[in-house]
Every structure is written in structure tokens, then in C-alpha cells.
Amino acid sequence: MIHVNNIHKSYGTKSVLNNVSASFPAGQLTSLIGPNGAGKTTLLMMIGRLLKVDSGEIFINEQNITDIRISMFAKQVATLRQSQDFTMRLTVEELVAFGRFPYSRGSLTKEDHQAIDNAISFLSLEPLRQSYIDELSGGQRQMAFLAMTIAQETDYLLLDEPLNNLDMKHAVEIMRALRRLCDEQNRTVILVIHDINFAANYSNHIVAMKSGNVYDSGSVKNIVTEENLKALYEIEFEILQSKHGIVCNYFHPQEEF
Amino acid sequence: MYKHTTNEKIYTSINMLFIGLLFFILCVISLLVGAKQLYLSQIMSFSSEAWLTLTASRFPRLMSLILAGVGLSVCGVILQQIVRNKFVEPATSGGLDAAKLGILISLIHFPTLGIVGKMLSTLVFCLISSVFFITIIRLIRFKNAVLVPVIGLMYGAILSAIAEFYAYQNNILQSMQGWLLGDFSRVVQGHYEIIYFIFPIVALTYLFAHRFTIVGMGETLATSLGLNYVGVTALGLILVAITISSVVITVGAIPFVGLIIPNLAAMFYGDNLKRTLPIIALGGASVLLICDIFGRLLLYPFEIPIGLTASCVGGFMFLIVIWKTKK
Numbered sequence: 001m002i003h004v005n006n007i008h009k010s011y012g013t014k015s016v017l018n019n020v021s022a023s024f025p026a027g028q029l030t031s032l033i034g035p036n037g038a039g040k041t042t043l044l045m046m047i048g049r050l051l052k053v054d055s056g057e058i059f060i061n062e063q064n065i066t067d068i069r070i071s072m073f074a075k076q077v078a079t080l081r082q083s084q085d086f087t088m089r090l091t092v093e094e095l096v097a098f099g100r101f102p103y104s105r106g107s108l109t110k111e112d113h114q115a116i117d118n119a120i121s122f123l124s125l126e127p128l129r130q131s132y133i134d135e136l137s138g139g140q141r142q143m144a145f146l147a148m149t150i151a152q153e154t155d156y157l158l159l160d161e162p163l164n165n166l167d168m169k170h171a172v173e174i175m176r177a178l179r180r181l182c183d184e185q186n187r188t189v190i191l192v193i194h195d196i197n198f199a200a201n202y203s204n205h206i207v208a209m210k211s212g213n214v215y216d217s218g219s220v221k222n223i224v225t226e227e228n229l230k231a232l233y234e235i236e237f238e239i240l241q242s243k244h245g246i247v248c249n250y251f252h253p254q255e256e257f
Numbered sequence: 258m259y260k261h262t263t264n265e266k267i268y269t270s271i272n273m274l275f276i277g278l279l280f281f282i283l284c285v286i287s288l289l290v291g292a293k294q295l296y297l298s299q300i301m302s303f304s305s306e307a308w309l310t311l312t313a314s315r316f317p318r319l320m321s322l323i324l325a326g327v328g329l330s331v332c333g334v335i336l337q338q339i340v341r342n343k344f345v346e347p348a349t350s351g352g353l354d355a356a357k358l359g360i361l362i363s364l365i366h367f368p369t370l371g372i373v374g375k376m377l378s379t380l381v382f383c384l385i386s387s388v389f390f391i392t393i394i395r396l397i398r399f400k401n402a403v404l405v406p407v408i409g410l411m412y413g414a415i416l417s418a419i420a421e422f423y424a425y426q427n428n429i430l431q432s433m434q435g436w437l438l439g440d441f442s443r444v445v446q447g448h449y450e451i452i453y454f455i456f457p458i459v460a461l462t463y464l465f466a467h468r469f470t471i472v473g474m475g476e477t478l479a480t481s482l483g484l485n486y487v488g489v490t491a492l493g494l495i496l497v498a499i500t501i502s503s504v505v506i507t508v509g510a511i512p513f514v515g516l517i518i519p520n521l522a523a524m525f526y527g528d529n530l531k532r533t534l535p536i537i538a539l540g541g542a543s544v545l546l547i548c549d550i551f552g553r554l555l556l557y558p559f560e561i562p563i564g565l566t567a568s569c570v571g572g573f574m575f576l577i578v579i580w581k582t583k584k
Contacts, residue, residue: 086478098470
């Protein structure tokens, strides 16, 4: 369980987060949604300790994260940002092996090799094991980075827009994998996501943010309603129930016509 | 499942063996080539004259060539990880010029301190200069990777200009030209031992190879993996400063070795330093040995300074690397 308590952050005079409080239930998949500039990524980076908070506290299992040593923290929380600026030439296997750094500090043990194999087979990446990541497609690349994060074997996974620039097939693969991480391995996944349909169909819990505040949070059923989404994104939504789930249609906002 | 891994390892070890053999042959040639004729038969028959040449001049020269080559290429790769740019090395980040300035200051202001003063002053200048360079690069955030070495070369030129002006005012411009160009002909017993500093540096780098690779992944990813990013970066800069100082003090500035070798190694073996560092080290030493042997043979019995031959070879390779990256 992650609790965020009265977080405040500003850059110069512009405040990005105003007294944000939220909780992220353990063993569930939580989506952080909201318009651009709402402070979703900022909040996620603070939970991952990649950004300093101005004031407020963040607790993981009742422990203040600033009390945890950074080397220990890496065994509890793994963060994956968008990886466009990654230019190193590593094979998929080498990259995934770096996910073991918090444990092995460089020399891999038998358990480390096991964890690497598990992560690779969890995402069915065996055929790409020896491929260099700079020669992969965007989707395969994202899978490789996710495998590295999975190999880190943390209870908490934080992902910043993991579906960015992916086609539908890879996006579904990634979301399914995240779902399985929660269901099969009881891990807690928090992700920033823009595709409301993926958020609605794959999450347990949703935290909606708007202009530096938490707009609302709760189960998918309570948050994903036409009124809520309209107020959040300021466009019309039509929510359709289908056999396999729900679809939020926002492609034809009525007001403008 | 491990089959591929083993193949990869065998492939790498065969290549290592090949590079090792080449390196060994180059070492033998380097020992036998020079203005004074030296034959294997003389060494075998323990001719005292031949042995004097060997121990007083040829062996120190060989050792300093190897260590300078290893040191410079390892420096290059550490800097490339820290700056996250393939084109950065001591010559394209102001490092070599800062070292020259450091030597100059110690010669003018602390001549009595001798080699210790020289080393300390050079170290301090290298460190300050590299921290300054990295700060500039971080602040500007270039979109185009090729701009970073351009800024580095300009920065180096400014440092060099300051050094030359200072040297001119103190009437030692002439002797300073000596350090501008790397030259191994000055290396003799008793005047090169400081270069052995590179031994522990390379050992430490290998020990920290994993950490330096992670530093190259960027601050966020490194922190997320539980690495003390600032600490490892600082350590890297200190290792680089010590290496550059000892190389420039003993043999002078040799540009581009730190750039071409890591780039070539990355093309064939990737960027995992734990795997590539031995190849990079041997490659750096071999390139310097080749440049030196050519420098000694082209105008025999005279010598072309290695700074010149290395610049020619290195500059050319630099262009090829930029061209390949552009493609």
C-alpha cells in the first residue's frame, strides 16, 4: 500500500502539485489519468524517489520513503520511464540482467540468472534474447525494458506512459502482462496512462488528476462515468457497454458541432 | 536456453585471443625497432649493451605506450558513459588542454615541488575542467549529439589559448610546445614511472564496470536501480583526471585514442563494459603501438612524434564514426 500525504511541488512560482493526497492499494493495478500538465508524471516520479517533494510525505507499507536507503528502495520499487533517449548498445539479455543490479551489484548469482530467465519468459522474449535493443521495434524495445523492470522483482512497479508510441497489438500485450503481474504475482502496478479505454478495461483502481490536484479516485466503476470524464477532460464522452468491457467514445464531441 | 549465451561467449573469447596475439606481436616489434639496432640474438646472448638499451629505453617505452593506450581508451569510455555521448573523450572535452594548463601552472608557480606538484596541479585542473564541461553540457541539453564534441573542442581551444598566453608571458612557450604533441622518445628509465598510476585505475574501472554502464543509462534509470549516481560519476571523473594527468605528464597529449577504440568496440561487442572493457584496453594499447612503430620507421632513424601519427589516424577514424552515426 502506498499513501501520498499532502504533497506539494512547485517550479519557481508555478505550482505543479497542490496538497495532493492519494492511496494506491497493494496487489492492484492503478491508473493515473488526467489531461496533460495535471501532474501525473510528477507524482509518479516522486513516489519513485526520482524527484524531490517540496513538502508532504510518501509512505510505502507505513514507512516513509525518505527513511529507506536508495539501494534498499530499489528492491521495493522499480520505475520505468519512457526510454527514447536510451542509446546504449546492449542485448535484451544484458539489459534485463541490469534489473538485477540492486541484488547482485554486478556479479550475477544463480538466483539472478533464474530471475532473468523468468522475466524473459514472462514476456515471451526468448527469440529476442540475443538481439541488440537498438535494432528492435518500438514495441519490442518497450517489452525489453519492462522485462528489466520485472527482473528487479520489486513489489511495486511504477510506469510512465508505457504505451506511448506503441501499436494496438503491443499495447495490449503490455497491459496484459501488467495485469498478470498483479493477478499471478500479487505485485502492485501504478501507471500513468492517456488511453482511457486501456485504463478502464485493465485497472482495478483509478486516480484522476487535474491541474495539480486529485480530481477523484476510486474503482473503475465509480470513476469512469460520462459526467466525471467530461469534467476531467472537458470534452463529451459516451460510454458504451460491450460484451467484453466498456468503451469510452470521445471521438465525436457533440458540443462543437 | 543458455546455448546462445555460450556461443556469444566463445565468439568473444576467440576475438579476445586474436587481439591478444596481435598485441603480443606488436610488443615484440616495438622492443626491437629503434635508432639503435637491436637483434634477438644479442638479447639471447646477454650482450650488456643490448640489455642496457632494452631496460633503460625500450622497456620503459613499451610499458608507457601500453599504459597510455589502455588509460586513454578507458578514460574515453568512462567519459562517454558520464556525458552519454559517443564523441566525448579527453581531447574533445577539454581534458588534455586542462592538463597542459595544470602542468604550466605547476612549472611557473611551484617549480620546487617537482613531479608531485606537477601531478597534483594537473589533477586539480583536469577535475575542475571536466566538472565545468559536464555542467555546460547538462545545462544546454543539445538535441544533436555531434554538437557536444564541437563545444568540447572549442572549450579545449579556449583553455589552450589561455595556457599559450600564460606561457608566452613567462617565456616558456617553446618548451610548452613539447607537451602539445605526445612523444615517447623522451621516455627513459627514471622519467616515466608516474604512468604506472594507470594500473590501479584500470583495475578499479573494471571492478566498477557494471556501475559505469548503468551511469550511461541516465540518472533516472540509474537511481531506479539503486545506484548512487552522483557518487559513481564523481569517482569516474577522478579516475579520468588521474589517468589524463599521468599520461600528459609522461608523454604529452595524444588525441582521439579514447574516441575510436570505444566506438569500434561498441559497434562489434555492444556497450556492456564488463564484457568490452578488456577489448577496449587491449585495442587502445595496440593502436598506440602501431602508431608508434610507424612513427619510428617512416623517417628512420628519426622519429615522428606519436601525437602526430595518432592525430592523423584518429582524426580520420573520428570522421568515419560521425559519418556512420549520421547514416
